[in-house]
Amino acid sequence: MNFFSWFRKPKKKSERYILGILIVTNPMEKLEDTIISVFKREKVNGAVIFLSKTNFPDYHRIKKIRKKLRKTLDDVVIFIDKTPIFISQNFSIVDKLDVRQLRKKQKSVKILFTNEPYMAWQISQLFPYYGISYDKGLLTVTAPIPITRDFSGFILKKTVNTPFLARVSLDFNIIYEVHNLR
Numbered sequence: 177m178n179f180f181s182w183f184r185k186p187k188k189k190s191e192r193y194i195l196g197i198l199i200v201t202n203p204m205e206k207l208e209d210t211i212i213s214v215f216k217r218e219k220v221n222g223a224v225i226f227l228s229k230t231n232f233p234d235y236h237r238i239k240k241i242r243k244k245l246r247k248t249l250d251d252v253v254i255f256i257d258k259t260p261i262f263i264s265q266n267f268s269i270v271d272k273l274d275v276r277q278l279r280k281k282q283k284s285v286k287i288l289f290t291n292e293p294y295m296a297w298q299i300s301q302l303f304p305y306y307g308i309s310y311d312k313g314l315l316t317v318t319a320p321i322p323i324t325r326d327f328s329g330f331i332l333k334k335t336v337n338t339p340f341l342a343r344v345s346l347d348f349n350i351i352y353e354v355h356n357l358r
Contacts, residue, residue, distance in 0.1 A: 193346045195287075196220035197308070199315065201228040201338045208237060212244050214341060222251035222264070226310050229257050238262075258291055258310070270299065278303050286348055293318075297329050304351045306331075313337075317344050320354045 196218050204210060215223050223245055232238050238254055242262050245252045251264035260269055268285040270278070273295060281288075287306045290296045293316040296307030300318040307318035317332040324331055331344055 193222065193286075193348060194220045195222045195224065195344045195346055197224045197226075197315065197317070197340075197342045197344065199226045199310065199336050199338050199340045201226075201230075203230055204339065207232075208241055211241055215245055216248060218341070218343060220343060221249065222253070222266070223249050224253045224255075224267075224308065226255045227257075232256060235261075253289075255289075255310075260289070270295070273298060275302075278305075286351075287346070293333075301329060304354070306346050306351065310336075315340070315342065317342075319346075320351060322354055323347075323350055 196215055198211065198214065200207065200211075211225065225241075227238075238256070238261055242252050242254060251266050253263055253267050254261045263269065265284070266286045268281055268288050270288050270290045278299065282303060282305075285305070287308060288296065288299055289308050290299070291309065291311050293309040293311060293314060296309040296316055297318045299305055300307045300320055304320075307316070309316045309318070313336050315332065315334050315336050316330055318329055319331050321327050321329045331346075332342055334340075334342070
C-alpha cells in the first residue's frame, strides 16, 4: 500500500436507478396480476404506471397494486388519465415552468412529470432533473444534453401502442455533476 493512497479521494458510488414505465390504456384480463408480475420480473427500483379509467375505475384495486409493489420497489407512481393517484418522494408534478418552485424542489426531488414533452425537455436542460412526459401516445424521458447518447436531451422518445413497458437507467450522481451541485 502506497503512502499517498491515504490522501486520494474515494470514488463516488454510482446511484444507478432503474425505472420501469408501464402504459396500459386498453382493457386487459387479470391486469392487476400482470402489472405485479411484470415489475417483479424486470428487476427495477421504481415503477411509473399510466392507466386509463376504463381499466381501473376502482380506487381500492389501485391501492392494492401499490401496496404489493411497495414491498419490492422503492418508488411507485400511478397515473389515471394524466391524473396522479399516488406519487412517491423522489417524484413531483410540474404544470408550468416556475423557476422558484423548481429551485425549492432541487434537493429533494429527482424526477419531474409534465404533460408537455417540450416542457420536460426545457426543465432537464435548466435544472438537475430527469423529466417524464406522456401525452397523446408520446412517451418522453429527458435528461441534460451531455448525459444523453445522441446529445438530443432525450433518453427515450417513443410513440406508444399499449400495452408498453420501458426500462430506463438513470444516474443521479451524473446529473448533479453536470449542474455542478456537489
